[in-house]
């Protein structure tokens with residue numbers, strides 16, 4: 001029978017057109033007087049931030065804005081955001097943006113709520129001792145699923161690697177998810193965030209901690225993303241494709257929260273952490289090679305992935321092979337570069353392989369993997 005598992009979902013998910021307007025009543029219900037809004041410099045320039053500030057003010061609350069969030073958020077930015085939040089006596093956090101502001105907001109909330117200064121002491125799983133201030137997430141990309149996950153990936157600027165801080169207390173209190181907000185996302189970001197979402201779903205489905213509920217979420221996520229990513233990339237205002245991508249990202253985020261990500265993310269975080277590259281792009285480059293490596297250990301699951309992609313195949317191994325080919329084609333169709341096109345050389349790979357090996361998600365990979373395997377996979381991706 002099914003192995004024992006638990007499934008919790010700490011976030012109240014509200015999905016639909018103009019759903020962000022519910023922020024006013026959510027703040028009022030909780031009698032929030034002061035909010036810290038976390039975003040990034042790009043989103044800050046868009047009308048969305050003014051709209052969200054309007055919702056906060058309608059609730060009768062004041063707002064302090066922290067927008068100094070990098071694409072790969074840094075520990076120093078977390079400390080600075082928390083300092084601003086504490087200075088403003090913020091009682092809640094609202095994050096507007098992609099994975100970077102949302103991940104940064106989760107870690108800011110840890111420091112702000114607990115009166116701490118450095119996020120490093122919370123690195124790892126389960127180090128946050130108790131409930132934090134209410135946190136409301138408003139995603140503007142279909143990719144990270146950060147609005148429904150309870151982990152935060154932050155760059156350790158002293159040691160130049162990405163650390164993960166994980167606790168269910170860090171999950172958004174409410175996620176306000178409106179696919180309309182993604183209509184203006186530029187094609188390159190649609191591509192990289194979409195490939196990140198697909199990686200979440202594929203890794204969640206094949207990771208060792210997968211359970212039947214995360215499997216159902218992951219397969220549906222794969223189907224939606226594989227059907228709509230190219231359209232969302234080519235026709236930015238195609239609402240049907242944007243809707244499917246947003247839902248795919250959300251389901252993928254829920255899936256990997258309960259299962260895990262695995263070796264693609266371990267390698268991507270090592271690559272992105274040292275070169276400050278977009279997370280989704282790193283995943284996209286490495287995903288097919290890790291799939292190829294993992295397929296023998298979970299061949300039937302890889303054939304299910306092929307079926308979710310809508311592929312025809314006669315045997316499980318043919319399905320797995322076609323799924324790898326599909327991912328390579330997809331990355332090419334959305335015009336993402338290959339590893340050799342980036343500012344990286346094979347001399348960098350041994351250190352990246354060592355960092356990937358130490359990643360907390362390495363043990364979750366479908367197939368046991370060594371540092372040498374990681375090194376070989378980096379070389380394989382480079383030779384493509």
Ligand SMILES: [Fe+2]
Nearest residue numbers: 144196200279
């Ligand atoms: Fe990711």
